[in-house]
Amino acid sequence: MIGFVIAVFAITGMIKGTIGLGLPAVSMGLLTLVISPFQAATLLIIPSLVTNIWQLFAEGQVWRLICRFYPLLLGIILGSMWSVFPTLGHSNSHFHSEALLGAMLALYGIYGLFSKNMPNLAPYEKWLSPLVGYLGGALTVATGVVVIPVVPYLQSLQLKRDDLVQSLGLAFTVSTFCLAAFLYFNPVDDHTSINYQLSLIALIPALIGMWFGTKIRYRISEQKFRKVFFCGLVIFGLYAVVHQLGVV
Template sequence: MNDTQILLLTLSVTFVLAGLVKGVTGMGLPTVAMGLLGSVMPPADAAVMLIIPSLVTNIWQLFSASAIGPLWRRLRTMMLGIVLGTVSGAALLTRVDPRWSGLALGSALIGYGSYALLSPSVTVKSAVEPWLSPVIGLITGVITGATGVFVIPAVPYLQALKLDKNALVQALGLSFTVSTLSLAGGLFSQRAFAGELLALSALALVPALAGMALGQRIRERISPRRFRQCFLLFLLLLGLELVLKAVF
Protein backbone atom coordinates (compact mmCIF):
# COMPACT_ATOMS: atom_id res chain seq x y z
CA MET A 1 0.00 0.00 0.00
CA ASN A 2 1.23 3.48 -0.81
CA ASP A 3 1.02 6.48 1.51
CA THR A 4 -2.27 7.75 0.00
CA GLN A 5 -3.98 4.39 0.45
CA ILE A 6 -2.75 4.15 4.03
CA LEU A 7 -4.09 7.66 4.75
CA LEU A 8 -7.50 6.87 3.25
CA LEU A 9 -7.71 3.62 5.21
CA THR A 10 -6.77 5.44 8.43
CA LEU A 11 -9.42 8.09 7.82
CA SER A 12 -12.07 5.51 7.02
CA VAL A 13 -11.42 3.43 10.14
CA THR A 14 -11.18 6.54 12.32
CA PHE A 15 -14.49 8.03 11.21
CA VAL A 16 -16.34 4.72 11.27
CA LEU A 17 -15.27 4.35 14.91
CA ALA A 18 -16.06 8.00 15.68
CA GLY A 19 -19.47 7.75 14.03
CA LEU A 20 -20.18 4.50 15.86
CA VAL A 21 -19.51 6.17 19.21
CA LYS A 22 -21.79 9.07 18.30
CA GLY A 23 -24.50 6.66 17.14
CA VAL A 24 -24.48 4.86 20.49
CA THR A 25 -23.90 7.77 22.89
CA GLY A 26 -25.10 10.86 20.95
CA MET A 27 -21.67 12.49 21.17
CA GLY A 28 -17.95 11.81 20.83
CA LEU A 29 -17.31 12.04 17.07
CA PRO A 30 -14.82 14.95 17.18
CA THR A 31 -13.28 13.66 20.40
CA VAL A 32 -12.53 10.22 18.98
CA ALA A 33 -11.50 11.60 15.57
CA MET A 34 -9.13 14.18 17.09
CA GLY A 35 -7.68 11.63 19.48
CA LEU A 36 -6.93 9.05 16.79
CA LEU A 37 -5.87 11.42 14.01
CA GLY A 38 -3.89 13.59 16.43
CA SER A 39 -1.63 10.63 17.13
CA VAL A 40 -0.59 10.31 13.46
CA MET A 41 -0.69 13.90 12.12
CA PRO A 42 -0.49 17.51 13.35
CA PRO A 43 -3.62 18.35 15.42
CA ALA A 44 -4.36 21.37 13.19
CA ASP A 45 -4.67 19.09 10.13
CA ALA A 46 -6.81 16.64 12.10
CA ALA A 47 -9.11 19.49 13.16
CA VAL A 48 -9.69 20.54 9.55
CA MET A 49 -10.56 16.98 8.57
CA LEU A 50 -13.28 16.64 11.21
CA ILE A 51 -15.10 19.87 10.21
CA ILE A 52 -17.55 18.49 7.63
CA PRO A 53 -18.45 15.17 9.35
CA SER A 54 -18.85 16.96 12.68
CA LEU A 55 -20.95 19.77 11.21
CA VAL A 56 -23.34 17.52 9.29
CA THR A 57 -23.92 15.06 12.15
CA ASN A 58 -24.37 17.82 14.72
CA ILE A 59 -26.85 19.80 12.60
CA TRP A 60 -28.86 16.60 12.27
CA GLN A 61 -28.77 16.22 16.06
CA LEU A 62 -29.66 19.89 16.60
CA PHE A 63 -32.90 19.70 14.61
CA SER A 64 -33.91 16.21 15.74
CA ALA A 65 -36.19 17.49 18.51
CA SER A 66 -38.49 20.46 19.08
CA ALA A 67 -38.10 24.09 17.98
CA ILE A 68 -34.69 25.50 18.82
CA GLY A 69 -35.85 29.03 19.73
CA PRO A 70 -36.35 28.72 23.52
CA LEU A 71 -33.14 26.76 23.98
CA TRP A 72 -31.19 29.28 21.89
CA ARG A 73 -32.49 32.18 24.00
CA ARG A 74 -31.43 30.39 27.17
CA LEU A 75 -27.95 29.42 25.94
CA ARG A 76 -27.07 32.28 23.58
CA THR A 77 -24.54 33.89 25.92
CA MET A 78 -22.79 30.53 26.27
CA MET A 79 -22.72 30.20 22.48
CA LEU A 80 -21.25 33.70 22.16
CA GLY A 81 -18.51 32.72 24.61
CA ILE A 82 -17.78 29.59 22.55
CA VAL A 83 -17.42 31.65 19.38
CA LEU A 84 -15.08 34.22 20.94
CA GLY A 85 -12.95 31.62 22.74
CA THR A 86 -12.66 29.24 19.80
CA VAL A 87 -11.71 31.83 17.20
CA SER A 88 -9.11 33.26 19.57
CA GLY A 89 -7.83 29.86 20.69
CA ALA A 90 -7.39 28.53 17.15
CA ALA A 91 -4.09 30.41 16.96
CA LEU A 92 -2.74 28.01 19.59
CA LEU A 93 -3.66 24.98 17.47
CA THR A 94 -1.99 26.31 14.33
CA ARG A 95 1.05 28.16 15.68
CA VAL A 96 2.18 26.09 18.64
CA ASP A 97 4.57 23.17 18.16
CA PRO A 98 2.45 20.07 17.33
CA ARG A 99 4.12 18.33 20.25
CA TRP A 100 2.51 20.75 22.70
CA SER A 101 -0.80 20.69 20.83
CA GLY A 102 -0.75 16.91 21.23
CA LEU A 103 -0.04 17.33 24.93
CA ALA A 104 -3.00 19.70 25.28
CA LEU A 105 -5.25 17.33 23.36
CA GLY A 106 -4.17 14.35 25.46
CA SER A 107 -4.73 16.31 28.66
CA ALA A 108 -8.22 17.32 27.51
CA LEU A 109 -9.11 13.69 26.77
CA ILE A 110 -7.83 12.55 30.16
CA GLY A 111 -9.68 15.36 31.92
CA TYR A 112 -12.99 14.63 30.22
CA GLY A 113 -12.68 10.85 30.55
CA SER A 114 -11.87 11.08 34.27
CA TYR A 115 -14.71 13.51 34.98
CA ALA A 116 -17.27 11.47 33.04
CA LEU A 117 -16.26 8.18 34.67
CA LEU A 118 -16.67 9.71 38.12
CA SER A 119 -20.07 11.14 37.04
CA PRO A 120 -20.40 13.65 39.89
CA SER A 121 -23.95 14.89 40.49
CA VAL A 122 -23.82 18.65 40.02
CA THR A 123 -26.72 21.08 39.59
CA VAL A 124 -26.39 24.66 38.38
CA LYS A 125 -28.80 27.01 40.16
CA SER A 126 -30.82 29.34 37.97
CA ALA A 127 -29.50 32.37 39.88
CA VAL A 128 -25.91 31.79 38.68
CA GLU A 129 -26.73 30.67 35.14
CA PRO A 130 -26.80 34.21 33.58
CA TRP A 131 -23.15 34.92 34.45
CA LEU A 132 -21.84 31.34 34.47
CA SER A 133 -23.03 30.46 30.95
CA PRO A 134 -20.78 32.93 29.09
CA VAL A 135 -17.80 31.96 31.29
CA ILE A 136 -18.32 28.27 30.52
CA GLY A 137 -18.71 29.11 26.84
CA LEU A 138 -15.48 31.12 26.77
CA ILE A 139 -13.46 28.40 28.52
CA THR A 140 -14.94 25.74 26.24
CA GLY A 141 -14.07 27.87 23.23
CA VAL A 142 -10.44 28.35 24.21
CA ILE A 143 -10.04 24.59 24.81
CA THR A 144 -11.79 23.87 21.50
CA GLY A 145 -9.55 26.27 19.64
CA ALA A 146 -6.41 24.85 21.23
CA THR A 147 -7.25 21.13 20.98
CA GLY A 148 -10.17 20.61 18.56
CA VAL A 149 -12.14 18.90 21.38
CA PHE A 150 -15.56 20.43 22.19
CA VAL A 151 -16.57 18.68 25.39
CA ILE A 152 -14.87 20.41 28.35
CA PRO A 153 -16.49 22.05 30.26
CA ALA A 154 -19.58 22.44 28.01
CA VAL A 155 -20.91 18.88 28.34
CA PRO A 156 -20.72 18.67 32.18
CA TYR A 157 -22.27 22.15 32.39
CA LEU A 158 -25.20 21.30 30.10
CA GLN A 159 -25.78 18.09 32.05
CA ALA A 160 -25.80 20.11 35.28
CA LEU A 161 -28.64 22.28 33.95
CA LYS A 162 -30.91 19.23 34.42
CA LEU A 163 -32.58 19.57 31.04
CA ASP A 164 -34.97 16.84 29.97
CA LYS A 165 -33.59 14.13 27.70
CA ASN A 166 -34.64 15.66 24.37
CA ALA A 167 -33.60 19.17 25.39
CA LEU A 168 -30.17 17.89 26.50
CA VAL A 169 -29.59 16.12 23.18
CA GLN A 170 -30.60 19.31 21.36
CA ALA A 171 -28.45 21.50 23.62
CA LEU A 172 -25.43 19.28 22.93
CA GLY A 173 -26.17 19.52 19.21
CA LEU A 174 -26.34 23.30 19.46
CA SER A 175 -23.09 23.53 21.40
CA PHE A 176 -21.24 21.18 19.06
CA THR A 177 -22.59 22.92 15.93
CA VAL A 178 -21.51 26.34 17.15
CA SER A 179 -18.15 24.90 18.21
CA THR A 180 -17.60 23.29 14.80
CA LEU A 181 -18.47 26.46 12.89
CA SER A 182 -16.30 28.55 15.21
CA LEU A 183 -13.39 26.13 14.85
CA ALA A 184 -13.76 26.30 11.06
CA GLY A 185 -13.73 30.10 11.24
CA GLY A 186 -10.72 30.12 13.54
CA LEU A 187 -8.75 27.72 11.35
CA PHE A 188 -9.67 29.71 8.24
CA SER A 189 -8.51 32.94 9.87
CA GLN A 190 -5.19 31.23 10.63
CA ARG A 191 -4.95 30.03 7.00
CA ALA A 192 -4.95 26.41 8.13
CA PHE A 193 -7.45 25.30 5.48
CA ALA A 194 -5.99 23.46 2.51
CA GLY A 195 -7.97 22.15 -0.44
CA GLU A 196 -6.79 18.57 0.01
CA LEU A 197 -7.69 18.58 3.71
CA LEU A 198 -11.22 19.82 2.99
CA ALA A 199 -11.60 17.19 0.28
CA LEU A 200 -10.59 14.51 2.77
CA SER A 201 -13.04 16.01 5.29
CA ALA A 202 -15.84 15.66 2.74
CA LEU A 203 -14.84 12.06 2.03
CA ALA A 204 -14.80 11.31 5.76
CA LEU A 205 -18.54 12.08 5.95
CA VAL A 206 -19.36 8.72 4.32
CA PRO A 207 -17.66 6.47 6.92
CA ALA A 208 -18.86 8.78 9.71
CA LEU A 209 -22.52 8.35 8.66
CA ALA A 210 -22.00 4.60 8.20
CA GLY A 211 -20.54 4.40 11.70
CA MET A 212 -23.49 6.37 13.12
CA ALA A 213 -25.98 4.00 11.50
CA LEU A 214 -24.10 1.02 12.93
CA GLY A 215 -23.91 2.68 16.34
CA GLN A 216 -27.66 3.27 16.42
CA ARG A 217 -28.21 -0.43 15.78
CA ILE A 218 -25.73 -1.41 18.49
CA ARG A 219 -27.45 0.97 20.92
CA GLU A 220 -30.61 -1.15 20.65
CA ARG A 221 -28.77 -4.32 21.64
CA ILE A 222 -26.28 -3.40 24.35
CA SER A 223 -26.30 -1.33 27.50
CA PRO A 224 -25.43 2.29 26.63
CA ARG A 225 -23.97 2.62 30.12
CA ARG A 226 -21.54 -0.25 29.56
CA PHE A 227 -20.57 1.05 26.14
CA ARG A 228 -20.05 4.54 27.60
CA GLN A 229 -17.70 3.14 30.25
CA CYS A 230 -15.64 1.35 27.61
CA PHE A 231 -15.60 4.50 25.47
CA LEU A 232 -14.36 6.63 28.36
CA LEU A 233 -11.64 4.14 29.27
CA PHE A 234 -10.57 4.19 25.63
CA LEU A 235 -10.35 8.01 25.75
CA LEU A 236 -8.24 7.83 28.91
CA LEU A 237 -5.79 5.42 27.30
CA LEU A 238 -5.68 7.47 24.11
CA GLY A 239 -5.10 10.68 26.07
CA LEU A 240 -2.34 9.02 28.09
CA GLU A 241 -0.66 7.86 24.88
CA LEU A 242 -0.74 11.40 23.45
CA VAL A 243 0.66 12.89 26.67
CA LEU A 244 3.47 10.33 26.91
CA LYS A 245 4.28 10.84 23.23
CA ALA A 246 4.58 14.60 23.77
CA VAL A 247 6.63 14.31 26.96
CA PHE A 248 9.01 11.58 25.80
Protein backbone atom coordinates in the same frame (compact mmCIF):
# COMPACT_ATOMS: atom_id res chain seq x y z
CA MET B 1 -4.66 6.65 3.79
CA ILE B 2 -8.26 6.86 2.50
CA GLY B 3 -9.08 3.41 3.92
CA PHE B 4 -7.75 4.45 7.32
CA VAL B 5 -9.81 7.66 7.25
CA ILE B 6 -13.00 5.75 6.33
CA ALA B 7 -12.49 3.27 9.18
CA VAL B 8 -11.82 6.05 11.70
CA PHE B 9 -14.95 8.01 10.82
CA ALA B 10 -17.19 4.94 10.66
CA ILE B 11 -16.20 4.01 14.22
CA THR B 12 -16.35 7.53 15.61
CA GLY B 13 -19.65 8.22 13.85
CA MET B 14 -21.21 5.23 15.61
CA ILE B 15 -19.85 6.43 18.96
CA LYS B 16 -21.28 9.89 18.38
CA GLY B 17 -24.66 8.51 17.40
CA THR B 18 -24.80 6.47 20.59
CA ILE B 19 -23.76 8.99 23.25
CA GLY B 20 -23.78 12.33 21.41
CA LEU B 21 -20.04 13.02 21.35
CA GLY B 22 -16.69 11.44 20.58
CA LEU B 23 -16.27 11.99 16.84
CA PRO B 24 -13.76 14.88 17.03
CA ALA B 25 -12.00 13.62 20.17
CA VAL B 26 -11.37 10.06 19.01
CA SER B 27 -10.80 11.04 15.38
CA MET B 28 -8.16 13.59 16.37
CA GLY B 29 -6.38 10.99 18.47
CA LEU B 30 -6.35 8.41 15.68
CA LEU B 31 -5.67 10.76 12.77
CA THR B 32 -2.70 12.40 14.47
CA LEU B 33 -0.97 9.00 14.31
CA VAL B 34 -0.41 9.66 10.60
CA ILE B 35 -0.93 13.42 10.03
CA SER B 36 -0.36 16.65 11.95
CA PRO B 37 -2.96 17.95 14.47
CA PHE B 38 -3.69 20.93 12.21
CA GLN B 39 -4.31 18.69 9.20
CA ALA B 40 -6.47 16.36 11.29
CA ALA B 41 -8.55 19.31 12.49
CA THR B 42 -9.14 20.49 8.91
CA LEU B 43 -10.21 16.98 7.91
CA LEU B 44 -12.79 16.96 10.70
CA ILE B 45 -14.62 20.08 9.58
CA ILE B 46 -17.25 18.65 7.20
CA PRO B 47 -18.00 15.36 9.06
CA SER B 48 -18.21 17.19 12.39
CA LEU B 49 -20.39 19.97 11.04
CA VAL B 50 -22.89 17.72 9.24
CA THR B 51 -23.18 15.15 12.06
CA ASN B 52 -23.58 17.93 14.63
CA ILE B 53 -26.37 19.54 12.60
CA TRP B 54 -28.05 16.13 12.29
CA GLN B 55 -27.73 15.62 16.03
CA LEU B 56 -29.15 19.10 16.68
CA PHE B 57 -32.23 18.82 14.47
CA ALA B 58 -33.04 15.14 15.05
CA GLU B 59 -35.30 15.77 18.05
CA GLY B 60 -36.95 19.13 17.15
CA GLN B 61 -37.45 22.14 19.47
CA VAL B 62 -34.20 23.71 18.29
CA TRP B 63 -35.35 27.29 18.86
CA ARG B 64 -36.15 26.49 22.51
CA LEU B 65 -32.58 25.31 23.03
CA ILE B 66 -31.12 28.35 21.27
CA CYS B 67 -33.16 30.70 23.47
CA ARG B 68 -31.94 28.89 26.57
CA PHE B 69 -28.29 28.44 25.67
CA TYR B 70 -27.48 31.55 23.64
CA PRO B 71 -25.14 32.87 26.41
CA LEU B 72 -23.19 29.60 26.14
CA LEU B 73 -23.02 29.91 22.35
CA LEU B 74 -21.87 33.55 22.48
CA GLY B 75 -19.19 32.50 24.94
CA ILE B 76 -17.96 29.79 22.55
CA ILE B 77 -17.70 32.34 19.73
CA LEU B 78 -15.78 34.84 21.86
CA GLY B 79 -13.47 32.15 23.21
CA SER B 80 -12.56 30.94 19.74
CA MET B 81 -11.81 34.53 18.66
CA TRP B 82 -9.73 35.49 21.69
CA SER B 83 -8.31 32.31 23.19
CA VAL B 84 -6.18 32.46 26.32
CA PHE B 85 -4.50 29.18 25.33
CA PRO B 86 -1.84 28.44 22.68
CA THR B 87 -3.76 27.54 19.53
CA LEU B 88 -3.40 24.76 16.95
CA GLY B 89 -0.18 24.94 14.97
CA HIS B 90 1.91 26.43 17.79
CA SER B 91 4.75 24.04 18.76
CA ASN B 92 3.53 21.29 21.10
CA SER B 93 0.59 23.19 22.55
CA HIS B 94 -1.93 20.73 21.09
CA PHE B 95 -0.30 17.74 22.76
CA HIS B 96 -0.13 19.38 26.19
CA SER B 97 -3.70 20.63 25.97
CA GLU B 98 -5.09 17.29 24.75
CA ALA B 99 -3.39 15.36 27.55
CA LEU B 100 -4.77 17.79 30.15
CA LEU B 101 -8.26 17.65 28.66
CA GLY B 102 -8.09 13.86 28.54
CA ALA B 103 -7.20 13.62 32.22
CA MET B 104 -10.00 16.00 33.19
CA LEU B 105 -12.49 14.10 31.05
CA ALA B 106 -11.50 10.72 32.51
CA LEU B 107 -11.79 12.02 36.08
CA TYR B 108 -15.20 13.48 35.36
CA GLY B 109 -16.35 10.22 33.81
CA ILE B 110 -15.18 8.22 36.83
CA TYR B 111 -16.93 10.67 39.15
CA GLY B 112 -20.14 10.35 37.14
CA LEU B 113 -20.03 6.56 37.23
CA PHE B 114 -19.65 6.28 40.99
CA SER B 115 -21.56 9.33 42.18
CA LYS B 116 -25.19 8.70 43.06
CA ASN B 117 -26.23 12.31 42.52
CA MET B 118 -24.61 14.67 40.05
CA PRO B 119 -24.34 18.33 41.16
CA ASN B 120 -27.21 20.46 39.86
CA LEU B 121 -25.85 23.70 38.40
CA ALA B 122 -29.14 24.74 36.82
CA PRO B 123 -29.74 27.54 39.41
CA TYR B 124 -26.42 29.13 38.35
CA GLU B 125 -26.93 28.65 34.62
CA LYS B 126 -27.41 32.35 33.84
CA TRP B 127 -23.87 33.39 34.80
CA LEU B 128 -22.11 30.06 34.27
CA SER B 129 -23.12 29.65 30.62
CA PRO B 130 -21.03 32.49 29.14
CA LEU B 131 -17.99 31.51 31.24
CA VAL B 132 -18.21 27.84 30.30
CA GLY B 133 -18.79 28.81 26.68
CA TYR B 134 -15.71 31.04 26.59
CA LEU B 135 -13.48 28.31 28.01
CA GLY B 136 -14.98 25.78 25.61
CA GLY B 137 -14.36 28.03 22.60
CA ALA B 138 -10.82 28.83 23.70
CA LEU B 139 -10.00 25.14 24.13
CA THR B 140 -11.59 24.33 20.77
CA VAL B 141 -9.02 26.38 18.85
CA ALA B 142 -6.30 24.99 21.12
CA THR B 143 -7.09 21.29 20.71
CA GLY B 144 -9.48 20.94 17.76
CA VAL B 145 -12.29 19.54 19.96
CA VAL B 146 -14.85 21.01 22.35
CA VAL B 147 -15.37 18.76 25.36
CA ILE B 148 -14.23 20.41 28.57
CA PRO B 149 -15.97 22.17 30.26
CA VAL B 150 -19.02 22.14 27.96
CA VAL B 151 -19.90 18.44 28.30
CA PRO B 152 -19.73 18.27 32.14
CA TYR B 153 -21.60 21.57 32.37
CA LEU B 154 -24.52 20.45 30.19
CA GLN B 155 -24.60 17.14 32.05
CA SER B 156 -24.85 19.03 35.37
CA LEU B 157 -28.03 20.81 34.21
CA GLN B 158 -29.93 17.54 34.76
CA LEU B 159 -31.08 17.29 31.16
CA LYS B 160 -32.90 14.21 29.90
CA ARG B 161 -31.09 11.82 27.53
CA ASP B 162 -32.34 13.24 24.24
CA ASP B 163 -32.23 16.86 25.46
CA LEU B 164 -28.62 16.36 26.50
CA VAL B 165 -27.66 14.87 23.15
CA GLN B 166 -29.42 17.68 21.27
CA SER B 167 -27.84 20.38 23.46
CA LEU B 168 -24.43 18.86 22.82
CA GLY B 169 -25.23 18.98 19.11
CA LEU B 170 -26.03 22.70 19.38
CA ALA B 171 -22.80 23.52 21.21
CA PHE B 172 -20.74 21.34 18.89
CA THR B 173 -22.29 22.89 15.78
CA VAL B 174 -21.37 26.41 16.83
CA SER B 175 -17.88 25.36 17.93
CA THR B 176 -17.29 23.58 14.60
CA PHE B 177 -18.17 26.75 12.68
CA CYS B 178 -15.79 28.66 14.93
CA LEU B 179 -13.02 26.10 14.42
CA ALA B 180 -13.54 26.18 10.64
CA ALA B 181 -13.22 29.97 10.63
CA PHE B 182 -10.10 29.80 12.80
CA LEU B 183 -8.42 27.22 10.57
CA TYR B 184 -9.30 29.19 7.44
CA PHE B 185 -7.89 32.47 8.71
CA ASN B 186 -4.90 30.95 10.53
CA PRO B 187 -3.25 28.38 8.22
CA VAL B 188 0.10 27.07 9.38
CA ASP B 189 1.50 27.18 5.83
CA ASP B 190 0.41 26.87 2.21
CA HIS B 191 0.29 23.06 2.43
CA THR B 192 -2.19 22.78 5.31
CA SER B 193 -5.33 24.28 3.81
CA ILE B 194 -8.61 22.43 4.35
CA ASN B 195 -8.76 19.24 2.25
CA TYR B 196 -12.43 19.49 1.28
CA GLN B 197 -12.35 16.43 -0.96
CA LEU B 198 -11.04 14.05 1.69
CA SER B 199 -13.26 15.68 4.31
CA LEU B 200 -16.28 14.97 2.09
CA ILE B 201 -15.17 11.36 1.68
CA ALA B 202 -14.93 11.06 5.48
CA LEU B 203 -18.49 12.35 5.82
CA ILE B 204 -20.07 9.21 4.27
CA PRO B 205 -18.77 6.63 6.79
CA ALA B 206 -19.40 9.12 9.61
CA LEU B 207 -23.08 9.40 8.66
CA ILE B 208 -23.47 5.63 8.30
CA GLY B 209 -21.82 5.05 11.65
CA MET B 210 -23.94 7.74 13.30
CA TRP B 211 -27.11 6.16 11.95
CA PHE B 212 -26.19 2.85 13.58
CA GLY B 213 -25.25 4.60 16.81
CA THR B 214 -28.56 6.44 16.94
CA LYS B 215 -30.42 3.16 16.65
CA ILE B 216 -28.42 1.85 19.60
CA ARG B 217 -29.23 4.93 21.71
CA TYR B 218 -32.97 4.63 21.12
CA ARG B 219 -32.89 1.04 22.35
CA ILE B 220 -31.29 1.68 25.74
CA SER B 221 -32.91 3.15 28.86
CA GLU B 222 -32.02 6.45 30.53
CA GLN B 223 -30.11 4.60 33.27
CA LYS B 224 -28.09 2.52 30.84
CA PHE B 225 -27.44 5.58 28.69
CA ARG B 226 -25.99 7.37 31.72
CA LYS B 227 -23.55 4.50 32.33
CA VAL B 228 -22.58 4.28 28.68
CA PHE B 229 -22.14 8.06 28.53
CA PHE B 230 -19.75 8.22 31.47
CA CYS B 231 -17.89 5.07 30.40
CA GLY B 232 -17.38 6.76 27.05
CA LEU B 233 -15.93 9.84 28.74
CA VAL B 234 -13.48 7.71 30.73
CA ILE B 235 -12.35 5.83 27.62
CA PHE B 236 -11.93 9.01 25.55
CA GLY B 237 -10.04 10.73 28.35
CA LEU B 238 -7.67 7.87 29.07
CA TYR B 239 -7.04 7.37 25.37
CA ALA B 240 -6.08 11.03 24.97
CA VAL B 241 -3.63 10.84 27.88
CA VAL B 242 -2.08 7.53 26.78
CA HIS B 243 -1.82 8.71 23.17
CA GLN B 244 -0.02 11.91 24.13
CA LEU B 245 2.39 9.98 26.37
CA GLY B 246 3.42 8.07 23.26
CA VAL B 247 2.21 4.67 24.44
CA VAL B 248 -0.15 4.24 21.47
